[in-house]
Amino acid sequence: MSDHVKKHLFEPFFTTKGPAHGTGLGMSIIYGIMEQNKGHIEVESHENKGTIFRIYLPLIECMLPPSQKTPILSRRRITGGNESILLVEDDQGLVRVLEKILKNAGYTVRPRGP
Numbered sequence: 001m002s003d004h005v006k007k008h009l010f011e012p013f014f015t016t017k018g019p020a021h022g023t024g025l026g027m028s029i030i031y032g033i034m035e036q037n038k039g040h041i042e043v044e045s046h047e048n049k050g051t052i053f054r055i056y057l058p059l060i061e062c063m064l065p066p067s068q069k070t071p072i073l074s075r076r077r078i079t080g081g082n083e084s085i086l087l088v089e090d091d092q093g094l095v096r097v098l099e100k101i102l103k104n105a106g107y108t109v110r111p112r113g114p
Contacts (some may be wrong), residue, residue: 001045001047001051002047006045009027009043010028010030010031011028012025013025013028014027034055037057037058038057038058039056039057039058040056041053041054041055041056050090081106082108083107083108084110085102085107085108085109085110086110087099087102087109087110087111087112088112089111095111099111
């Protein structure tokens with residue numbers, strides 16, 4: 001993306017699409033969610049080559065007494081219930097691996113890519 005687009009990326013109603021093709025709210029909503037949760041987003045972009053968004057969320061410990069807290073690296077298996085994950089990645093090999101891992105953990109996976 002151009003420097004101009006990158007500069008305005010998280011502004012509400014900023015869009016590079018025509019008037020009939022969207023409102024430009026998506027990235028501003030994502031930015032708001034990240035701010036509310038004390039996270040942040042890094043954007044790395046090279047015009048006409050691609051863009052990488054890195055999303056960082058803080059680790060949150062449960063509201064349990066210290067004696068009942070589980071170490072971060074526990075042996076518990078994380079399993080999904082009836083959640084769906086939208087998996088967006090243009091490397092199809094990586095999509096296959098991540099899709100398999102997430103499905104084995106019980107998630108419904110909806111892969112999207114180019």
